[in-house]
Amino acid sequence: MRALVWHGKEDIRCDTVSDPEIEDGRDVIVKVTSCAICGSDLHLFHNFIPAMLPGDVLGHETMGEVVETGRGLNGKVKKGDRVVVPFTIVCGECDQCKRGYFSVCQRSNRKKHLADKVFGHTTAGLFGYSHLTGGYPGGQAEYLRVPFADATVQKVPEGIPDEKLLFLSDIFPTGWQAAVQADIQPTDTVAIWGCGPVGQMTIRSAILLGAEQVIAIDHLPERLEMAEAGGAITINFDEENVVERLNELTGGEGPEKCIDCIGMESHVTPSLPDTVYDRAKQILLAESDRPHVLREMIYVCRPGGLISIPGVYGGLVDKIPMGAAMNKGLTFRMGQTHVQRWTGDLLRRIEEEQIDPSFVITHEVPLDQGPEMYRTFRDKQDSCIKVVLKP
């Protein structure tokens, strides 16, 4: 089959690889009908996530049809089922899964020893996201083996196009969890840094959950335009001072809820000297992540407020103003998304037409154009915001 394969920094190829095979009774093989490139795939593209190996198949936003099943599924997933495959692989049986903390499933990471060493304790296995999270082959491919399929996949009905359902695999639940864990109240101002795909979904989630005011921060005109279309007030950080503008929009109080949809690769610009400092340290391997957004959020957030972090961080950050965070009594909530906790409810909201997540798709191309699209997406060319690949 064909698959997008990581060969090194900025080196992704559409390779011919052997087909995946059933290994366990709870496995299924999915024939992929649609998959997408995620913003967090760019961290792999840039080689900022450790433990990638040449030959790793990428992709963690996937859906398709079950074409082969293991013998231990007891009819819970059958051949012919149409499924969305969340990026988190979950056993559904461990203590964490039972609590709904699926992204820290204790059993699905088959390279647990690595995660134990690096993170202290293992987290869930993820598709196509390094050997730290299990080294599972990803879904930017014609076929995908899904372990623990009965607990992992979300069955979806026929009759709704892939484009409306695909993002149940990651960015829609991720944006939703980012907003839900901020516990948005009708009087809240919610400030969202980053108007990429997760940022766009977070904006829509905050609107649906009834925030009084949603403010979106970015510098790319097409992303700000899409954010505005979704009901956000926008701040272009190339043109305005973010802290001053946020204070102005909140009567000098600062937003109650701040959401970081950027993560480890904050934009580097000379007008924000700390971003240049972070980049220099990153190049010298003295810091792995660039946390400008975290610093700004801590500084501007209203005392007693909450900081929600769906953006991916990979390792070590520097110069975090913990004094401000502690003295202001801020609450931090973060983590990979517990996708399976939200997918059922979000599917209903799509079916009821509360939201149509396909709005974010700007490019839809065959799988073999994937390597080129990684570059287009990274370089923000052709007004690219979200790429869907068709195997």
Add this chain to the structure above:
Amino acid sequence: MTNITSFSNITRSEGDPKVLRSGPSSRGVPDSLAKGLGWFSLGLGLTELLAPGRITRALGMEGKEALVRVYGAREIGSGILSLSVDKNVGLWSRVAGDGLDIATVLTALRPDNPKRGNVAIALALLVGITAVDLIDAQTSTARHSRAVGRKRSYRDRSGFPRGVQASRGAARDFKTPSDLRHAPALAAVSKKTTAA
């Protein structure tokens, strides 16, 4: 398939896909050339830093060892940048460095310099490498420019089939799970205080 790709297969399980045949890379010619130039910069920089005397003697520029060391450090900086995702900055810093190198070596092209021949060869090499650097810096900058492609409008992409206004608060039926609740809203605290 490269040897390293083949070697990495030992980390994969029996049923995992393994590369049989490789397709074209997302890395273009300018990117690969930048990588080569980056490694070249590192090699040259280390030589300048560690053995400046050999360079100054070959060019009849004795006494300029400290300057060569500074240039070596600069070259290493350019190399690191050229190998990073900010390769365009690295490539343009190489072009600027080439200018400095040429200007410095030109001062040694004096009639009384017995190593004039070496200086001429060094200058020819420098002009050649400057041309390569310049071409790669230009093509790489153009290839990764945001200006490539169409400018599109997303004004109509609300994502809400019923419109933004009708969708505000449409999910208020959602009850925040108890583990994700934050401080109570102002109104709730005020009510309790009043009741007390």
